[in-house]
Amino acid sequence: MSQVKEFNSYREKMNERILAQDNKVLKRFFSLDNQAYQEGALDVKTKELLGLIASMVLRCDDCIKYHLGTSHEIGVTKEEVYEVFSIANLVGGSICIPHTRRAVEYWEELESLSE
């Protein structure tokens, strides 16, 4: 199975299980997490890139994959994604390089799936 499908299906399955447990704080937190990226003073694209760089400097591979997926969907280009990676590496240091490698691999799969 492709990385993209595997990531999305695991994410979906486990989110469902988490939300099935009636913990109100977690449920509201998940819902707030969606709201934060909606169009506002800043547009959706800028917000996705903000989510992407935050995920990268905090070195959360799954969060990076999620934001790469949504960035790709809304038409962010490879050049733009690489500029996000470059700032992330400068700010977060060379410990971001392994995450950049995996991010590039995931991005390329996103591109090949949409060809």
Next chain:
Amino acid sequence: MSQVKEFNSYREKMNERILAQDNKVLKRFFSLDNQAYQEGALDVKTKELLGLIASMVLRCDDCIKYHLGTSHEIGVTKEEVYEVFSIANLVGGSICIPHTRRAVEYWEELESLSE
């Protein structure tokens, strides 16, 4: 092999190898790490939950698994574990969500193994 068994056997095997190397600082550190969770002014259950949330906000999957295992053994309930997860996500942010997914999967395996 189940995740639980795989985690425990790898942990045990590698801890043995580490302790076989005669590095006194590491040996004392490992021993101190056990002491810290023993009954004191706070009871064992509270200390396990402290270890669990610390592991979650620091995003250490193996540490989470370890504390989920011991929490399960001493009778912590699913509702309690979810409340730890909810505080962890609030304090540590949405980058804890992927760790929560894996923690929930591991917890459910612990529950199914003990049925």
Next chain:
Amino acid sequence: MSQVKEFNSYREKMNERILAQDNKVLKRFFSLDNQAYQEGALDVKTKELLGLIASMVLRCDDCIKYHLGTSHEIGVTKEEVYEVFSIANLVGGSICIPHTRRAVEYWEELESLSE
């Protein structure tokens, strides 16, 4: 002015300013942050200690002060607080020591104010 008063008054003043700006995501996040520590499957004391250790391993002095303040109010003892500190230092390492120093100083001021 005492550290305790200074911390509380700055916190209150700035929280008001943040909430005065009509950003719904931040407002809901602040409100959720309060909810997370309310009585549930776990009692308020356990939750405060969870908040305290999470703050300490993530090395957020202001968050530590806040949870020390509420812990003190609800009757957590010095011995209990020190056990939280000891687990925090084990899990988070010696980089937590400077935060422990400042936490001890703050705790002692909380105790002297309540005499």
Next chain:
Amino acid sequence: MSQVKEFNSYREKMNERILAQDNKVLKRFFSLDNQAYQEGALDVKTKELLGLIASMVLRCDDCIKYHLGTSHEIGVTKEEVYEVFSIANLVGGSICIPHTRRAVEYWEELESLSE
């Protein structure tokens, strides 16, 4: 002295001293750090906001101040800055709140200085 002036003058003074020491790696790193925020596939404003959120989730007050200063100069609005803060708090958690308080105070000083 205002916070803004104090921050800028200390930053400038110490950067000069660092660059006066002939360490080529540090010099090139400082120079690269400037390059990363220049106009490219992404515009300067987006890049500043990327720098701002990365600084906030990594909880670097001085880095936040620097990017607030440049963001203010190029015309970023208060509403936009708050949306960056809100995503930062969601992704990075409530440990970002104390940094948000200080960021709001600094931003308001930037605004009052430019009136």
Next chain:
Amino acid sequence: MSQVKEFNSYREKMNERILAQDNKVLKRFFSLDNQAYQEGALDVKTKELLGLIASMVLRCDDCIKYHLGTSHEIGVTKEEVYEVFSIANLVGGSICIPHTRRAVEYWEELESLSE
């Protein structure tokens, strides 16, 4: 395939792809990352160990593997590597233990490959 070969070949393949994309900031950052470990006031061995401990306390498994590989090549001994691990665990805490386990396993593979 051995862990060592797998790590090196993935690292090489992805670095090539990253550098093939003409992002100057990333390219210069990668080149600077090499320069930083070259002989200077401190010798190459000390610098490798600095890179190793920094990678360990920041908990970057791939970075640890890379520095273990170069450390092994230049003749660092097992006793020395364990002393780096012990300081890393003290400074960075018990969340470094799982990374130490994987590091020990990788080091032993490096040793067995060179026999």
Next chain:
Amino acid sequence: MSQVKEFNSYREKMNERILAQDNKVLKRFFSLDNQAYQEGALDVKTKELLGLIASMVLRCDDCIKYHLGTSHEIGVTKEEVYEVFSIANLVGGSICIPHTRRAVEYWEELESLSE
């Protein structure tokens, strides 16, 4: 009062208070923290530099000050310290720059006190 004296006297005073509280885990942790830097397979100087870079990439100003103090005492040179800073900035990213500024200021005070 000089920064160096202020740091040392606060550190000493608070360490005494922490150790006065009879928490065995904390006491043993403090003692282990001293042991870790003693001569072994690696010499004292290398270990101090390992402690310094670990403190810098984890961005703990007080820990940096402590290791700068001991490094200065045992004759580490300015060129060597700067090489540690340069690797720390590469590995840990530009968020280490503000800590480098404060480290340079502290180092220069250490040098001026010993003239």
